[in-house]
Amino acid sequence: MDLFWEILISALLVIGGFFGLVGSFGLVKLPDPMTRLHAPTKAATLGVGAVLIASMIYFAAFHDDLTLHELMITLFIFLTAPISAHFLAKANMLRNVDRSTLTKPEGDGDWAVFTPLSDTSAEELDEVAEAEDDEAR
Amino acid sequence: MLKRFLPHPHLTLLLTVVWLLLANAYTINSLVFGLLMGLVIPWITAPYWPDRPVIRNVPGIIEYIAIVIWDIIKSNIAVAKIVLFVPNDKLRPAWVTVPLDLHEPEAITVLAGTITMTPGTLTAELAADGHSLLVHCLHAPDPDGVRDEIKERYERRLKEIFE
Numbered sequence: 001m002d003l004f005w006e007i008l009i010s011a012l013l014v015i016g017g018f019f020g021l022v023g024s025f026g027l028v029k030l031p032d033p034m035t036r037l038h039a040p041t042k043a044a045t046l047g048v049g050a051v052l053i054a055s056m057i058y059f060a061a062f063h064d065d066l067t068l069h070e071l072m073i074t075l076f077i078f079l080t081a082p083i084s085a086h087f088l089a090k091a092n093m094l095r096n097v098d099r100s101t102l103t104k105p106e107g108d109g110d111w112a113v114f115t116p117l118s119d120t121s122a123e124e125l126d127e128v129a130e131a132e133d134d135e136a137r
Numbered sequence: 138m139l140k141r142f143l144p145h146p147h148l149t150l151l152l153t154v155v156w157l158l159l160a161n162a163y164t165i166n167s168l169v170f171g172l173l174m175g176l177v178i179p180w181i182t183a184p185y186w187p188d189r190p191v192i193r194n195v196p197g198i199i200e201y202i203a204i205v206i207w208d209i210i211k212s213n214i215a216v217a218k219i220v221l222f223v224p225n226d227k228l229r230p231a232w233v234t235v236p237l238d239l240h241e242p243e244a245i246t247v248l249a250g251t252i253t254m255t256p257g258t259l260t261a262e263l264a265a266d267g268h269s270l271l272v273h274c275l276h277a278p279d280p281d282g283v284r285d286e287i288k289e290r291y292e293r294r295l296k297e298i299f300e
Contacts, residue, residue, distance in 0.1 A: 019213060019217060022216075022217045022220055022221060025220060025221075026216070026220040029220060029225070030220070030225070030228075031225045031228065032230075034230060034259075034261070034273050035228065035230050035275055037259055037273075038216055038257065038259055038273075038275040039216065039220055041253055041254070041259065045209060045213060045254065046209065046210060046213035046214075067161060068158045068161070069158060069159070069161050071158060072155065072158050072159055078250070078254065079250075081253065081254065082249065082250035082253035082254060082260065083250075085253050085259055085260075086249065086253070086260055086261070086262075089259065089260075089261035089262065089273065090261070090262060093261060093262060101232065102232050102271065103232045103233060103234040103271070104234065105234055105236075105264035105265075105266075105268065105269035105271070106234065106236040106264070106268055106269045109264050109265045109266040109268075110264070110265055111262045111263070111264055111265065111271055112262060112263050112264065112265045114265075
């Protein structure tokens, strides 16, 4: 039975290493900052996930010790990866992206980065709209 | 009375479980401390979430999580394939506008996070009026198809959960 677990753990580690490598290679290979963002947010997730699952199986099978720490790491990655990607994308949109290449949002507004004083909470939007009305008068 | 001391029972439970997992010791000691944190933190942070949505559709949440995990695995393989096998000049990156039917900020946040974690798409920006998301696709020969898939696969399910 030990052999089975060892093979399983090794396979997961190899998969994890492979996806980590692909994620890093993507950073070098892809042509511009926006496409480069795709490689670490995705390929790396499965890479880290596979390593964490391997760790859980290792401790459960060889140390008779149920560790669920790893679930927490996964949870925190899922929470933080999209947020940091979002910030990087926003910064990049302001610095490098040609606005004419972007698609427009529905309705009259523009994307929040290009709108000063933008906030999506309803009351503050009303306040901004009122302030603009006052200025127009 | 109960509402005063337990303003957010789900958060209390979640914090206790997270504490137990972080401490990695399943003893009365850490359970008591976890519960203590689970009681104090929601009470202190209550002013910051004045009108949080009420979620009742628990099977919907479980279904959503399962679908997202499956899609994350698929998306990892898809992105790895694109990185390794599609030459840069054949790559078709595209910007897509996804009009939103969701209104709760919490639901939009979950949708944006999901889009970032799933096949070849990344949420770049929210419209100033909060009614559209700007999504960047790594390789999308058919941008409209991407938009329809996001709306059909994730947004419809989130709508069932949050509304």
